[in-house]
Amino acid sequence: MDFGFDPHQSRLRARIRAVLATPGVRRAIDDLAAGTGEPDERPLYRAIGAAGVLAPDWPAEFGGLGGGPMSLAVVAEELSRAGVPDTLHINTVQIVGSVLRAIGAADQQRRWLPRFAAGERFACVLYTEPEAGSDLAALTTRAEPAPGGYLVSGTKIYSLKAALCDVALAAVRTGDPGSRYDGITLVLIDLHAPGVRVARMPSLADEHFHRVELDAVFVPESDVLGEPGAGWAALTTALAMERTGLDYALKAARWYDTARAALTPGDAADSLADLGRHGARADAARLLAWAALARLEEDRFDPVFAAMAKLHTSESAAAVAEWGAALHGAAAAPATGRARCLESAWREAPGLTISAGVSEVMLELIAGSLSGSAR
Template identity: 40%
Template sequence: MSGFDTLDPWLTDEQRAFRRNVREFFAEDPVRKAVAALGVHEPREESGLLDVYRRLGERGWLAAAWPEEYGGLGLTAVEAGIVLEEMVLNGVPEDQHVLSIDTVGQLLLLAGTPEQRTRHLPALAKGEQIATVLFTEPHCGSDLAALRTRAVPDGDGWRLSGRKIFNQKSQFAEWALCAARTDEGPVRYHGITLFLLPLRSPGVVINPVWSMGDERFNEIVIEDVRLTAEHIVGPVDAGWQLLNDMLLLERTGMDFQAKLRRWLDIVVADARRTGRLADSGYAQRIADVDAQLKAGRALAWRMVRAQVSGEPDPVASAASKWFITQQSDAVVRLGADVMGLDGLLSRWDGEAPADGLLESVYRQSPAHTLASGTSEVMLQIIAASGLELSS
């Protein structure tokens, strides 16, 4: 974890001390054992609620920027970024955090009612529950305005029906933030409403969708599930703007850059072990990738600081996400060249170097340019909103 300077000039003394405390936490033996246990699953197995999340929740660190009444510490996005960065650098799966804390929880803080926040946020902040999102549908990915899941009025409530796909952690989650169409007006981006859907409701069926990744996706079939006004987040028909606001907060690139840094550090350690680090060809490539990752990290932290100052920038956030995730391919190819054929052994092979991480990374890295908005969508935002280019 020496790939970046811990004395970041934008951190206060208190924030540097906070990072040291978080690092000491991850160095504790029980925590290291809990993280190591996550890597021993059989194929197609994965963890739900994580012990390390509960340990973070006990300290108020899992949602450090949330108000204390909801299980946080009332700190800033900087401290939250420190926790997320250190989690990923230490090999803790971040999907549950990104979904539950950074996405659903943050949107409830932004637009939820006091009752919704009191009911749902403390359990998320303690790592005792998981929340997920239901946006993508079989016929539409990034174009959420084309979604077909519908909620029709039913007395004082709604009847929700539709089909969602490529959702993670739904098999473990208690509830999900679901986008549904509630009006068919002439404006495509109007008439979308966000609902809190209890996933154990009659009429909700969760089917696995297997992929090359270690963690499964899911298909969610929703058949005539009745919801009430207490399940609606934000105004009816105004979910599109809320989704944009939420994605702006999510697209710092912090989790992506930390994951790439961890991968590169493992490649460098293997190059040092095998003597390839002394080869000028390998050394130059490592230096080049290292420089790109440091630039990406600087962009990610710039987005975090923009949130703290109350001046988030959609174009800069899109640029940060795009630039960072574009480095995935370079890191993976470098790792394959440095580690050779042995690097393609899976973690279920006893002779795999670095516990088979490279083989897992090789399968998962393409998803970086899809998650939180595809690279094409990021470029469209940069071109249209930043450069004011028309199609």
């Protein structure tokens, strides 16, 4: 792996930094930082999207810059360093946008991708269900045939940012499956359509999870992604591509830098061993994430390597958050500034080892590859 950046990536990094330094964008970032609770970053994303840098890996016709996964990672890294919340970007561009590019019809791509890239519309994911958990093959949300499309009924849980989004990528069942993996279809659901109810779920983190109840929601045939009943392969590929670990590595780096910056010289001397250990862990997480991204860039994606990246980066971010909060007493007495950031990280961290695949499932994938039994 080449640990440097090519000229295109270096120019892109300079470009996004210039966008983030403009007065309007900087003011929007500061306004979010001054608030409490879950931020509404849509105005900020519209300001950034107007500069055409939110989806640099997409073709120009969709509002992108024609780069690859490494270009997207450069932008994500700079957004994180500037203090831009990442969930809407991850869900809209990196997950839903990637699925649309992979299996979406031309009219679906033209309808949604330019608006995603401009920060005008936002998307979330509806996979998990109350009785299915991480076992997506056990999902039960039904899509019954109706004139011109389907009527979708069921309940999805643990959806981030659903209350702020316009559309959701949902996994549903169409027809009777021949096996657990048959009959699953991916659809786009208008979250403002009749029959959709979005309710906040209790959560420790600042960002809220949502429960989305679907009661005979009409989904036109034009909003079905790929072939009906053939969604499992696309779903597993999409999940694996979420596991580069970059977003977790960025959190680990941000939380480590925050904890280190809050130390006095005396505290730093007393905590030297922990500083070195957690700093090395954060650096290793970043290198592992970039290695996974390099494989994507070279079109040699490896789901087992991705599982390794997701496991290490999410566990590292959680460890850094716990250390930083304990070091500064942030969990017991959150105040303002750095202490509040670390207290928020401490509450968010446990969820990182669950989202995009729980650590135990990642371990199973890795162990299965070593024994030759991985699917």
